[in-house]
Amino acid sequence: MTTDFVAITTIYRFKEEENSLARRRKRKSRRRQEGRRILEHVPQYNIESGEDKPVTAARKFIQAEGISPPALLLVKRNEHTTDRYFWAEKGLFGAQYVEENHFLFPSLRVLEPPTSQEILPVASR
Numbered sequence: 001m002t003t004d005f006v007a008i009t010t011i012y013r014f015k016e017e018e019n020s021l022a023r024r025r026k027r028k029s030r031r032r033q034e035g036r037r038i039l040e041h042v043p044q045y046n047i048e049s050g051e052d053k054p055v056t057a058a059r060k061f062i063q064a065e066g067i068s069p070p071a072l073l074l075v076k077r078n079e080h081t082t083d084r085y086f087w088a089e090k091g092l093f094g095a096q097y098v099e100e101n102h103f104l105f106p107s108l109r110v111l112e113p114p115t116s117q118e119i120l121p122v123a124s125r
Contacts, residue, residue: 029100035099039086039095045072045073048076055085055092070105071086
């Protein structure tokens with residue numbers, strides 16, 4: 001019985017090593033990283049969902065507190081899971097969607113860092 005257990009654990013360990021060698025890093029989208037940086041400047045509210053679903057809890061919180069857009073709501077579903085929502089003029093959106101498509105939200109355009117397109121003087125001879 002113990003030899004079978006040892007054999008199974010060593011096989012499992014070899015498979016685990018193979019997987020870790022083959023695993024590649026997840027590619028990080030520049031567009032999403034830029035959106036994440038922009039969302040850092042938006043006011044954040046931490047709430048717990050309680051008995052409600054996370055979206056319902058977020059909507060009730062917005063209604064009760066009279067929160068004006070833009071705002072980021074972090075809704076704790078349980079001790080391990082937190083859902084992120086973005087409150088915009090057009091409604092409530094998932095934060096990941098907003099990170100990837102931040103250019104579609106006018107309230108975030110104000111918070112965008114200005115693009116560095118400086119005009120350099122050219123010396124002519």
